[in-house]
Amino acid sequence: xxxxxxxxxxxxxxxxxxxxxxxxxxxxxxxxxxxxxxxxxxxxxxxxxxxxxxxxxxxxxxxxxxxxxxxxxxxxxxxxxxxxxxxxxxxxxxxxxxxxxxxxxxxxxxxxxxxxxxxxxxxxxxxxxxxxxxxxxxxxxxxxxxxxxxxxxxxxxxxxxxxxxxxxxxxxxxxxxxxxxxxxxxxxxxxxxxxxxxxxxxxxxxxxxxxxxxxxxxxxxxxxxxxxxxxxxxx
Numbered sequence: 001x002x003x004x005x006x007x008x009x010x011x012x013x014x015x016x017x018x019x020x021x022x023x024x025x026x027x028x029x030x031x032x033x034x035x036x037x038x039x040x041x042x043x044x045x046x047x048x049x050x051x052x053x054x055x056x057x058x059x060x061x062x063x064x065x066x067x068x069x070x071x072x073x074x075x076x077x078x079x080x081x082x083x084x085x086x087x088x089x090x091x092x093x094x095x096x097x098x099x100x101x102x103x104x105x106x107x108x109x110x111x112x113x114x115x116x117x118x119x120x121x122x123x124x125x126x127x128x129x130x131x132x133x134x135x136x137x138x139x140x141x142x143x144x145x146x147x148x149x150x151x152x153x154x155x156x157x158x159x160x161x162x163x164x165x166x167x168x169x170x171x172x173x174x175x176x177x178x179x180x181x182x183x184x185x186x187x188x189x190x191x192x193x194x195x196x197x198x199x200x201x202x203x204x205x206x207x208x209x210x211x212x213x214x215x216x217x218x219x220x221x222x223x224x225x226x227x228x229x230x231x232x233x234x235x
Contacts, residue, residue: 007123008181010080010116019112019185020178023081027170031148031189040145042206047074047197048143052109052133055117063140066105066131067197071204071228073099073221076146076193077110079186080120081177082154084212088192089124095218096127104225107131109140111186141190146208148189153211196224204228 010016041047049064066072075092078085092106099106108130110117117134126132135141155162161169174184193208194216205224207216226232 009120009123010183010185011119013115015113015116016183016185019080019116020174020183023079023184023186023188024170024174026186026188027165027174027184028167030165031150033142033148034150036145036147040206040208041203043203045203047195047201047203048140049201050140050143052135052140053114055110055114055121055132055134058114061133063107063133064201066107067199067201070103070105070199071225072105072107072197073225074107074109074144074195074197076141076144076195077108078192078212079111079184079188079190080116081182081184081186082212083182084192086124087213088215089126091215091218092130093125093127095221096129098218098222099225100129102222102225102229102231105131107133109133109135111138111141111190112136116185138187138190141193144193144195146191146193148187149191149211150189153191154189156211194221196221196228198228 010019049062051060051062053059054061077088096106106129108126110132112120112134113136114134117132121132151163151165177184191209191212195206196204198204204227205220207220
């Protein structure tokens with residue numbers, strides 16, 4: 001087992017146990033919200049700004065405070081048990097070298113509670129200057145029109161029993177992952193998404209993943225941030 005996998009991704013707590021139970025329930029029941037019933041939020045729309053808990057301080061904050069002084073990338077994370085979340089963390093560490101010179105406040109929104117989020121942040125070396133907000137009830141995910149996917153989008157390279165959501169296979173995988181320190185937790189189907197929000201609270205760019213590892217090129221975020229700022233070379 002490599003060093004990354006050896007670091008506990010979640011604390012040993014009743015909250016983690018409940019999150020593991022929820023993962024299996026969502027795996028068993030399948031995705032719930034896979035279609036939009038109206039046009040989803042897109043560039044030019046006003047970004048929702050609900051109250052959330054800051055995982056680092058345990059304080060309740062409003063989302064719009066983080067783009068009040070300039071454009072901000074908002075990254076909606078996959079569940080804490082997802083392997084592609086660890087890869088997204090590694091990518092984000094590198095991307096911060098692009099965002100910091102632009103003085104863009106990066107916001108990470110995730111499922112879970114502050115205690116579980118703190119363990120995950122430490123395990124994946126999420127930079128301290130990333131704002132981390134928790135949305136245990138998925139209210140903000142839904143407010144930004146982020147939908148569920150199905151086995152095709154997250155289990156496309158898995159054996160057929162997972163594509164069919166075989167319950168024995170799901171239980172076996174959950175047991176194996178928990179023993180390795182990387183338990184499967186939270187909503188199995190909620191896809192990631194990434195937005196750039198302007199200083200006046202409008203969506204400058206919206207990117208919703210079509211499958212689990214459908215990474216965005218960070219240069220798109222940089223272009224959106226610079227465009228929102230009007231930061232163009234005048235020479």
